[in-house]
Amino acid sequence: MGKSFIGIIGLGVMGRNLALNILDHGFTVSGLDKDLSKVVALKEESKEMASSFDSVENFIHSLEKPKKILFFVPAGHVVDQVIEELLPFLESGDILIDGGNSFFRDTERRQKELKNRNIFFIGMGTSGGESGARHGPSLMIGGDKEAYEHLRSLLEAISAKVEGEPCVDYMGRGAAGHYVKMVHNGIEYGIMELIGECYDFAHRVLKLDEKKISDLFEQWSKEELASYLMEITVHILRKRDDKSNDLLLNKVLDVARQLGTGAWTSEEAFSLQVPAPIIDAAVTMRNLSSRVEERKAYAQHFKSGLVSDISEETFSSPFYEELKKALFLSIICTYAQGFSLLSEASKRYDYSIDLEKVAKVWRGGCIIRSQFLEKIRGAFQANPQLSNLLLDPNIFREIEEKNLLGSLRNFCLYAIKVGLPAYAFLSALSYIDAFRSEKLPANLIQLQRDYFGSHTYERIDLEGTFHTIWE
Numbered sequence: 306m307g308k309s310f311i312g313i314i315g316l317g318v319m320g321r322n323l324a325l326n327i328l329d330h331g332f333t334v335s336g337l338d339k340d341l342s343k344v345v346a347l348k349e350e351s352k353e354m355a356s357s358f359d360s361v362e363n364f365i366h367s368l369e370k371p372k373k374i375l376f377f378v379p380a381g382h383v384v385d386q387v388i389e390e391l392l393p394f395l396e397s398g399d400i401l402i403d404g405g406n407s408f409f410r411d412t413e414r415r416q417k418e419l420k421n422r423n424i425f426f427i428g429m430g431t432s433g434g435e436s437g438a439r440h441g442p443s444l445m446i447g448g449d450k451e452a453y454e455h456l457r458s459l460l461e462a463i464s465a466k467v468e469g470e471p472c473v474d475y476m477g478r479g480a481a482g483h484y485v486k487m488v489h490n491g492i493e494y495g496i497m498e499l500i501g502e503c504y505d506f507a508h509r510v511l512k513l514d515e516k517k518i519s520d521l522f523e524q525w526s527k528e529e530l531a532s533y534l535m536e537i538t539v540h541i542l543r544k545r546d547d548k549s550n551d552l553l554l555n556k557v558l559d560v561a562r563q564l565g566t567g568a569w570t571s572e573e574a575f576s577l578q579v580p581a582p583i584i585d586a587a588v589t590m591r592n593l594s595s596r597v598e599e600r601k602a603y604a605q606h607f608k609s610g611l612v613s614d615i616s617e618e619t620f621s622s623p624f625y626e627e628l629k630k631a632l633f634l635s636i637i638c639t640y641a642q643g644f645s646l647l648s649e650a651s652k653r654y655d656y657s658i659d660l661e662k663v664a665k666v667w668r669g670g671c672i673i674r675s676q677f678l679e680k681i682r683g684a685f686q687a688n689p690q691l692s693n694l695l696l697d698p699n700i701f702r703e704i705e706e707k708n709l710l711g712s713l714r715n716f717c718l719y720a721i722k723v724g725l726p727a728y729a730f731l732s733a734l735s736y737i738d739a740f741r742s743e744k745l746p747a748n749l750i751q752l753q754r755d756y757f758g759s760h761t762y763e764r765i766d767l768e769g770t771f772h773t774i775w776e
């Protein structure tokens with residue numbers, strides 16, 4: 306039996322589907338998982354799959370040189386454990402690829418440790434979930450460019466395509482691939498929270514049922530809001546429970562779980578001092594959702610969930626348009642915050658990330674793919690140094706011409722009036738309002754800091770730093 310082009314360790318949701326995708330494209334694959342039944346099942350599903358390996362040694366020997374080994378195991382210590390197990394069998398020039406959601410600092414450390422042994426370590430951000438892995442994911446590559454060249458033909462073949470262009474590219478040195486994927490997930494958190502809040506408003510304030518909301522969202526997903534997350538939301542809103550007569554949504558606990566990438570994005574944004582309040586709000590709202598007992602106890606103090614009811618006549622169809630525009634602008638702001646973080650990180654960590662390429666690989670296959678990413682790509686094509694998407698003349702014009710800001714403000718006013726939690730929308734509004742403020746009260750903060758801590762301040766009329774003797 307010939308040697309395999311690539312080996313995959315971890316044949317769960319992602320590894321299994323990616324293996325099948327790779328096989329479909331004519332590349333040979335060996336698979337390994339600590340759960341042997343997964344290896345056997347995959348071999349049964351695809352006769353071309355080279356398995357079943359009951360030991361790392363046999364698995365390694367089934368691979369052609371340089372050995373290319375892709376991991377899809379849980380992020381964290383398991384990745385280190387897998388590397389430890391492989392090390393005795395690796396040779397100079399071998400290439401390890403971590404396709405999981407690893408923390409970028411871990412990837413940097415692994416790259417340094419393995420470089421001493423002349424082993425390449427690629428951090429590959431992977432998006433698209435189960436179906437993306439099977440039919441075409443979006444792939445964000447970081448690490449040694451030469452090592453990427455060994456994988457390029459395979460990754461271009463298996464990735465999603467948009468107008469013939471593969472949704473895979475080299476993002477930059479070091480952990481750039483995992484960094485871009487982390488920010489992708491931060492944006493994913495933001496958009497999911499916004500869609501959730503929009504649904505909540507439509508349901509609890511406009512008093513629309515799920516059928517009507519799903520029809521509305523379906524219509525929107527054929528317009529400016531065309532995106533994967535809108536599409537799946539339409540399906541979710543229509544899904545019936547197989548254990549009762551009800552909708553599945555009505556049977557599901559209102560606690561949003563998380564594996565950490567959204568919080569990492571927020572922590573990074575704080576660390577690099579890049580404002581990303583919608584992503585912060587999305588993480589906070591997931592955290593708040595998990596405080597079930599506290600929420601229940603506090604809710605006892607109020608007769609109804611909403612502070613006041615607004616008569617239904619207030620909300621005729623034209624208001625639905627306001628809601629759509631508010632969501633659209635807030636989603637634009639979420640992308641703006643993510644790209645702004647990438648722009649800063651690229652400089653700080655010397656990744657040299659090409660933001661146009663990021664938009665290109667996110668247009669297809671990934672969870673945050675949307676029609677709007679074409680405009681984002683255009684913005685970075687026109688100005689690769691653009692520091693914030695809101696400054697792009699075309700995006701600015703669209704916001705102005707459609708009066709998106711007016712709609713967002715109107716939506717937020719109603720949400721506040723009735724007491725509906727809309728933290729992500731309110732964060733989007735504050736973000737824009739702060740950005741369009743030539744003057745902020747930060748002069749007062751400068752003086753407060755100087756007052757209590759002698760931290761000094763800058764003046765608008767004189768160069769240098771100043772301190773006032775306050776008492």
Ligand SMILES: NC(=O)C1=CN([C@@H]2O[C@H](COP(=O)(O)OP(=O)(O)OC[C@H]3O[C@@H](n4cnc5c(N)ncnc54)[C@H](OP(=O)(O)O)[C@@H]3O)[C@@H](O)[C@H]2O)C=CC1
Nearest residue numbers: 315316317318319338339340377378379380405406431434
């Ligand atoms: N699911 C998704 O939509 C996406 C996931 N990711 C990331 O991809 C990675 C994998 O995710 P996913 O496929 O969902 O996870 P799964 O849990 O479905 O699969 C992981 C597999 O790795 C196996 N495994 C665990 N430890 C070892 C080990 N030491 N040696 C060999 N195999 C091992 C697990 O076996 P066992 O179950 O017996 O522990 C399991 O079969 C994660 O980092 C995840 O965050 C990235 C993008 C999307």
Ligand SMILES: O=C(CO)[C@H](O)[C@H](O)COP(=O)(O)O
Nearest residue numbers: 406432562563564565566672
């Ligand atoms: O990477 C992904 C999608 O892009 C994974 O599905 C990830 O698990 C999503 O994050 P979380 O589990 O925290 O919601």
